[in-house]
Amino acid sequence: MDAKDWQQERERLEEVRNKLQSRIAELEPEVAGLHDQAADIRRRFWEEVTINTATDEDFEETFHTINQQSAVLAERERGHKLLTQQWKSMNRLLPSPYFGRIDYREEGTDFREQIYIGVSSFLDDDGLSFLIYDWRTPIASLYYDYSPGPASYDTPGGRIDGTMELKRQFQIQHGHIRNMFDASETIGDELLQQVLGKGADSQMKSIVATIQKEQNAIIRDDASRMLIVQGAAGSGKTSAALQRVAYLLYKHRQTIKADQIVLFSPNPMFASYVSTVLPELGEENMQQTTFQEYLDYWLGESLRPEDPFDQMEYVLTAQGTPGYEARLQGIAYKASDAYLQALQHYGAWLGQDGMRFKGIRLQNRELITAERMHAEFYGYDRSLPLHNRVVLLQEWLLKRLASLERKELGAAWVEEELNYLDADQYAEVFGVLHKDRELFDLAEHYTSVRERLNNKRREEEGDFDFAMKEEAMLRRSIVKERFRPLRKSVKRFLFVDLQAVYGQLFESEAAYRARTNGADVPTLWSEICRQTNEKMLGSELFYEDATPYLYVKELIEGVRTNTEIRHVFVDEGQDYSSFQYEYLKKLFPRARMTVLGDFGQAIYMQSTHLAASDSTLVRLYGEADTCLIRLVRSYRSTREIVEFTRAMLPGGEEIMPFDRRGPKPLLTRLDGREKRNARIIADIAALKAEGFESIAVITKSAAECRDAHAALRLHGGEDLQLITQETVEFERGAMVIPVYLAKGVEFDAVLVYEASDEAYGPENERKLLYTACTRAMHRLQLYATGEWSPFVQALPADLFEIAPY
Numbered sequence: 001m002d003a004k005d006w007q008q009e010r011e012r013l014e015e016v017r018n019k020l021q022s023r024i025a026e027l028e029p030e031v032a033g034l035h036d037q038a039a040d041i042r043r044r045f046w047e048e049v050t051i052n053t054a055t056d057e058d059f060e061e062t063f064h065t066i067n068q069q070s071a072v073l074a075e076r077e078r079g080h081k082l083l084t085q086q087w088k089s090m091n092r093l094l095p096s097p098y099f100g101r102i103d104y105r106e107e108g109t110d111f112r113e114q115i116y117i118g119v120s121s122f123l124d125d126d127g128l129s130f131l132i133y134d135w136r137t138p139i140a141s142l143y144y145d146y147s148p149g150p151a152s153y154d155t156p157g158g159r160i161d162g163t164m165e166l167k168r169q170f171q172i173q174h175g176h177i178r179n180m181f182d183a184s185e186t187i188g189d190e191l192l193q194q195v196l197g198k199g200a201d202s203q204m205k206s207i208v209a210t211i212q213k214e215q216n217a218i219i220r221d222d223a224s225r226m227l228i229v230q231g232a233a234g235s236g237k238t239s240a241a242l243q244r245v246a247y248l249l250y251k252h253r254q255t256i257k258a259d260q261i262v263l264f265s266p267n268p269m270f271a272s273y274v275s276t277v278l279p280e281l282g283e284e285n286m287q288q289t290t291f292q293e294y295l296d297y298w299l300g301e302s303l304r305p306e307d308p309f310d311q312m313e314y315v316l317t318a319q320g321t322p323g324y325e326a327r328l329q330g331i332a333y334k335a336s337d338a339y340l341q342a343l344q345h346y347g348a349w350l351g352q353d354g355m356r357f358k359g360i361r362l363q364n365r366e367l368i369t370a371e372r373m374h375a376e377f378y379g380y381d382r383s384l385p386l387h388n389r390v391v392l393l394q395e396w397l398l399k400r401l402a403s404l405e406r407k408e409l410g411a412a413w414v415e416e417e418l419n420y421l422d423a424d425q426y427a428e429v430f431g432v433l434h435k436d437r438e439l440f441d442l443a444e445h446y447t448s449v450r451e452r453l454n455n456k457r458r459e460e461e462g463d464f465d466f467a468m469k470e471e472a473m474l475r476r477s478i479v480k481e482r483f484r485p486l487r488k489s490v491k492r493f494l495f496v497d498l499q500a501v502y503g504q505l506f507e508s509e510a511a512y513r514a515r516t517n518g519a520d521v522p523t524l525w526s527e528i529c530r531q532t533n534e535k536m537l538g539s540e541l542f543y544e545d546a547t548p549y550l551y552v553k554e555l556i557e558g559v560r561t562n563t564e565i566r567h568v569f570v571d572e573g574q575d576y577s578s579f580q581y582e583y584l585k586k587l588f589p590r591a592r593m594t595v596l597g598d599f600g601q602a603i604y605m606q607s608t609h610l611a612a613s614d615s616t617l618v619r620l621y622g623e624a625d626t627c628l629i630r631l632v633r634s635y636r637s638t639r640e641i642v643e644f645t646r647a648m649l650p651g652g653e654e655i656m657p658f659d660r661r662g663p664k665p666l667l668t669r670l671d672g673r674e675k676r677n678a679r680i681i682a683d684i685a686a687l688k689a690e691g692f693e694s695i696a697v698i699t700k701s702a703a704e705c706r707d708a709h710a711a712l713r714l715h716g717g718e719d720l721q722l723i724t725q726e727t728v729e730f731e732r733g734a735m736v737i738p739v740y741l742a743k744g745v746e747f748d749a750v751l752v753y754e755a756s757d758e759a760y761g762p763e764n765e766r767k768l769l770y771t772a773c774t775r776a777m778h779r780l781q782l783y784a785t786g787e788w789s790p791f792v793q794a795l796p797a798d799l800f801e802i803a804p805y
């Protein structure tokens with residue numbers, strides 16, 4: 001690029017910045033002023049309104065004034081919000097107004113338009129010419145999708161063809177052009193090189209300036225009901241997902257608000273990790289939750305669902321303990337399609353037989369027995385769905401309770417309680433009664449007037465019998481108080497013995513088969529039954545049972561739905577079972593779903609293969625409504641690290657490293673833990689001295705993490721943080737973290753605490769080691785105190801360095 005280009009670009013930048021500055025200055029008083037005005041109106045709202053209800057006309061007038069005042073206020077506030085948004089977006093643009101430029105000639109015209117692209121649009125004073133185009137505008141997609149040459153883009157009005165004659169990237173900081181590249185490839189590598197070479201942050205960054213073509217397809221996909229992204233570790237799935245949220249909020253700004261988008265994230269810490277990306281792009285954050293939060297909410301009251309991390313910890317640390325194999329079989333089975341189908345059959349079976357109810361009791365007396373409910377329930381039309389019949393039974397129970405309540409009024413226990421009422425209760429009833437008396441007087445008055453008008457006399461002239469009324473009222477209040485919780489529990493379906501309904505699936509193999517239309521069971525079924533029942537007896541549920549339990553609950557109580565949500569994002573999607581997907585689909589009937597994941601990192605037993613043709617996920621909404629995108633280029637790690645990690649995975653050859661160089665992963669074998677710990681501490685110090693700030697010692701389990709943390713502290717690692725499942729915020733610095741909590745995040749340097757065959761031996765731990773290693777951006781170092789894990793031993797020797805002993 002020659003000096004003339006630089007000169008022109010500098011001048012243009014100066015010009016745009018001047019315009020931004022003057023517009024900001026122009027808006028400033030308005031933004032501040034409108035705010036004051038609105039605040040002032042709010043403050044004086046009631047001063048302007050005189051409440052007068054003396055006559056109907058006065059009342060009407062008051063009503064209109066209030067309405068008028070609030071309309072003025074609402075208008076001012078709307079205006080203020082809009083101006084503030086503009087003002088904020090200009091302030092955001094000012095230090096770095098744009099990052100890209102394309103020159104585009106539309107087919108059939110001679111005009112070559114210069115399009116500058118930034119995080120939001122900015123119009124010239126004429127209100128028509130774009131000085132900056134928002135990166136989400138249709139034309140801006142050219143920048144991400146093409147290199148110079150023929151290039152087309154889609155608009156709501158159809159496809160536009162033309163030629164891209166120039167593509168330029170800028171790095172602008174604090175109002176100055178730091179760098180400028182003319183790209184021949186789609187989004188040239190130079191800028192990406194620079195971006196990726198930087199250090200890891202405690203917060204994820206937006207990738208708006210360097211979105212890659214295949215990522216752009218994910219961001220802008222607007223047609224599919226289900227978008228599945230299978231992407232290698234570090235291929236930008238999470239980054240693309242967040243950019244997609246920003247895109248959707250922009251494109252559908254009239255209809256979709258940030259709180260109508262929900263992201264299911266792998267752990268609470270992850271939520272804080274990604275929380276700054278959208279605000280950086282000028283958008284509000286979507287809702288974030290974890291599946292566990294959801295389970296706790298719906299089940300937590302009666303049964304405590306186990307945490308997925310506790311399940312994981314068990315799988316990793318309980319080998320060799322009694323029942324281990326059975327539990328593993330149970331975990332796999334309970335996440336399977338086969339179990340989902342078995343439960344559907346079970347639902348049908350319950351429609352004919354086997355519903356379990358809990359009798360309704362009052363003071364050790366059975367008011368309505370479970371048998372009576374059973375008879376009533378199976379007396380309903382059997383062609384009605386299970387849930388509808390449960391609702392019929394619920395209505396019947398409420399009626400029964402109302403009539404029983406009336407009958408109880410004269411019962412001896414009521415009499416007895418009457419005598420023992422304390423002063424407060426008495427005073428309360430007395431107060432109500434006096435209010436009632438006024439009403440009673442009024443009613444009396446009204447009746448006598450009406451009778452007089454109708455020329456009819458009442459049979460009986462009764463005075464307000466205060467004492468009698470008082471007693472009747474006290475009785476009613478006593479009985480009502482006792483029946484209130486009964487009614488409440490009927491309304492909440494507590495008359496269904498849900499634990500028994502779910503538990504009877506685990507009585508015996510023969511019973512299970514009979515109730516599920518002959519479903520096959522895993523070989524260790526009787527032990528699985530024992531474990532499941534034992535857990536439920538302690539009012540707990542295994543993690544693998546939680547979603548199936550909820551599923552059965554909804555078969556009975558009806559499906560819970562949230563129709564507000566329009567987009568559901570599931571990150572680390574390989575870690576969810578078919579069950580969970582089935583569940584999410586029902587829960588959000590009006591939402592489109594975006595699932596991002598990597599089967600290479602499927603470390604949970606309930607994993608779902610995202611991209612397989614027979615994947616549950618593809619079937620969820622049907623193939624025609626599903627779009628599958630694969631990302632194979634890995635951006636996080638250096639070429640050397642990607643070459644090392646991909647060799648661990650069968651089929652890993654398809655993963656393409658981005659060409660950023662660094663040292664090969666370093667393998668250090670030491671005899672004894674003491675030596676290893678001392679070496680790790682020394683290596684951390686050396687990495688820090690090199691300028692790396694985020695360093696993670698990654699362990700396999702939480703138990704190992706605690707031990708490692710304690711041991712490393714003894715060797716001088718006092719400032720090492722210990723990350724546990726309770727950690728909510730991700731901080732910069734050096735830390736010790738179990739691999740399953742490090743999912744989705746990244747570090748400058750990763751030190752795998754113990755990569756021996758004892759630590760990562762069985763096949764199912766391959767992905768665990770892979771996940772740990774792929775967290776590294778610039779440096780990867782593995783340690784072992786015994787033989788190397790078979791997954792390391794199998795690697796070609798030219799992919800790593802061995803540290804001198």
Ligand SMILES: Nc1ncnc2c1ncn2[C@@H]1O[C@H](COP(=O)(O)OP(=O)(O)OP(=O)(O)O)[C@@H](O)[C@H]1O
Binds near residue numbers: 207235236636745
């Ligand atoms: N187009 C891009 N431009 C700049 N950086 C990018 C781009 N795509 C990805 N990255 C960077 O690569 C790293 C990995 O991205 P991200 O965490 O989104 O990947 P992921 O696919 O979700 O990874 P994982 O599955 O391993 O959690 C991040 O530092 C991100 O900023």
